[in-house]
Amino acid sequence: MEAKNFYGKFAGLIRERIFLVGLLCVFLPLLSLLLVQFQSLSLMQRKSVQANNLLLQSCLESVAAETNYIYRLESEKILNLPVSALKDENSAAAHFERHKWNGAQVYFTYSNDGKAIRFFPTQIDANLSDAVKRAFYGRENEANLNNLTVVESDPNRRFIFKFLADNNGNTAGAVGFVLNNDFFVKEILPSIVKEKRAAFFPGEYGETVIVTVLDGKNRLISADQPVSGIDENVSVPLRFVFMDWHLQAQNTVVSQSDWSRKIFRNNILISCLLAAFLALALIIALRAANRQMKLSQIKSDFVANISHELRTPLTSIRVFGELLSAGWIKDEEKLRETGTQIESETRRLTYLIDNLLDYSQIEAGKKQYHFERGDLRETIAATIQSLEPQLSRKGYQLDFEADKESSAEISFDREGVRQVLINLIDNAVKYSPENKRILISFSENYGKAVIRVRDWGIGIPQSEQKKIFEKFHRIGNNLTHDVKGSGLGLAIVSQIVAAHHGRIEVKSSPHKGSTFSIYLPAGKNGNGR
Structure with a gap:
């Protein structure tokens, strides 16, 4: 019995202190997490350089991959020329007009039958025509049917072409286009860099990251200023077109210690917000549980009380009825008094039942x-x-x-x-x-x-x-x-x-x-x- 009483008191104490227990369950793990984060701050400072460089490299890799995707996609559209158009100049011209792209400055076709290259537009710079012919002739026997080939022997006259097969699977000719270097440097690359920099370095961090393009001799192609400092440079080459060029990036403003502190502050803020959210959720849940417990107790008390309230007059009526039916009450005054008691208890019972019925009608909105x-x-x-x-x-x-x-x-x-x-x-x-x-x-x-x-x-x-x-x-x-x-x-x-x-x-x-x-x-x- 003593053990049962102790258990009941302990359970009651827990119910009374359930809010404090819940808060401890939430905040103790969070406090431990914050202490671990604080202890690891020095390690984060040492690792921040590496992490920053990895992030810069991921950004540049994404820029290179997006460049690859754009040029492959546009090349497939432009070079998807029907074989019959190799011999039909008008058909080829119409195809190139439909798939006109600012990244291409000149289109060309080559037919094995005529052994000649047609350019679109037909009037082009003679030096460009000679450069394409020199680079293209001699590759007829290296035919890699339906695959893209990039020629960048002359950095100023780069082109992409594809050999086409006839119905017998033999080389019928080729189709290609000369790249517009200026369009890549001034339009495509800045747009990609802006998008990726915002994705990898949101907000104020993006303004501190400089991305530049350098050629094979480390000459600046694009950017306001070259990246300085060998130790903190990150470099990624372009892998489909402009393969002699490479991207470089550097975070010029945020130092390693500042970077780690900002990360730590962000983690602290997130943890505090999480703690506040969990505390709020816990308060709401505990209040709802407490309200439900109270409602359950109230309903239980209501059933007990109303049962007692109904049983009392019924018991009185039953007792008086038994006395009358047994004939134990002979005196006329006593009979009158008993009848009055029965009437009183009946009114009491009617009052209770009326209250219950009225309340049910009120709750249902049917009370008139x-x-x-x-x-x-x-x-x-x-x-x-x-x-x-x-x-x-x-x-x-x-x-x-x-x-x-x-x-x-x-x-x-x-x-x-x-x-x-x-x-x-x-x-x-x-x-x-x-x-x-x-x-x-x-x-x-x-x-x-x-x-x-x-x-x-x-x-x-x-x-x-x-x-x-x-x-x-x-x-x-x-x-x-x-x-x-x-x-x-x-x-x-x-x-x-x-x-x-x-x-x-x-x-x-x-x-x-x-x-x-x-x-x-x-x-x-x-x-x-």
Whole structure:
């Protein structure tokens, strides 16, 4: 038994401290991670040069690969010439016009039948024509059918061509084009470098990276300035066209220590954001779990309380019925008293069932109200009169005070107002075990009909006063521990008052009692309908 009690206390302590336990579970691993990161900062500083160079190399490799892709793609489009067009100048010209590309300055075809090269456009620089002929003639026997061949023996007159096969698989001729070096240097390469630099070095880092192009003799081809410093240079050659050129890159502003510190700061920021996100998620989850636990407990208490509330009058009715059926009560006065008791318990049972049914209708949005103009004072007085016999037997005194000068003619639902009064009076009875006086008053104040129900009972703590109108909510303290109830009475009162476009207020102090005030529209249109 002691072990069971210890386990129960320990489990209760864990539930009460579950938020702190959750925070420790989240922040201790994160704190350990940050400490490990701090210890590894010196190692990151030593490795940052290598990491930076690897990143620069990856950037240049991507630039070279993109250059390769563009030139291969455009070459395949341009050199995909039908074999028949080798002998048809107009057909070849139309093909080149359809696939015109600024990266090519001259197109040409060669047919084995004519042993001659045709240029498109036909009027070209003689030096260019001679250079192509010198480079092309003599390669006829090196035919690599349908594969691209790049000739860069003359850096100023580079060209790409492809041998074409006839229907028998023999070499029928070739088609090619001369590269436009300026277009590559001024248009293609800057566009690729800008895109890749932004991808590999986003934001301010990209502005510190310089990418240059140098020829085989390390002469500057493209860039504002050459890369300086051998140790920090990264170089990657171009691998399809311009193969005698190579790309170089250097990070000119960010030092190794600055780089590592920025990485560390970013990691710290990410870790802190992650911790904050996890903490927020944990808070939300714990609150949801706590709310669910409370709701589950409230529902469990509701079932227990309502079972007790229903069982009590049923038990009384059953006992009185057994006494009557057994003929044990002979005295006429006793018979009358027993009948009154049965009637009282039946009314009590009807009141409980009505509350349950009304609440279910309100929750389902099916509750209907019948508003009619009438005398509110009469309804209040009639309700009090119907409750007096039962309550007087229990020692309670119901007093009714009404301002005779106030207008009592308003539009209201009689059964709804009656139920509000019954619930409030029943509430006052439950929580007034010693001072058994209950005062109901009616007055008019600034166009509002005001009904007040006051008791001198145990009162309501300030912290509970905003919650008492919530469904299933019951005040949990030592003073109310033995008081049974469904937790629906005040929730139903609040809903009915809202349906009348009114409001309800409570003023209460522990050990001094409570006053519930209901304000209903008392204008010409009553509830405003």
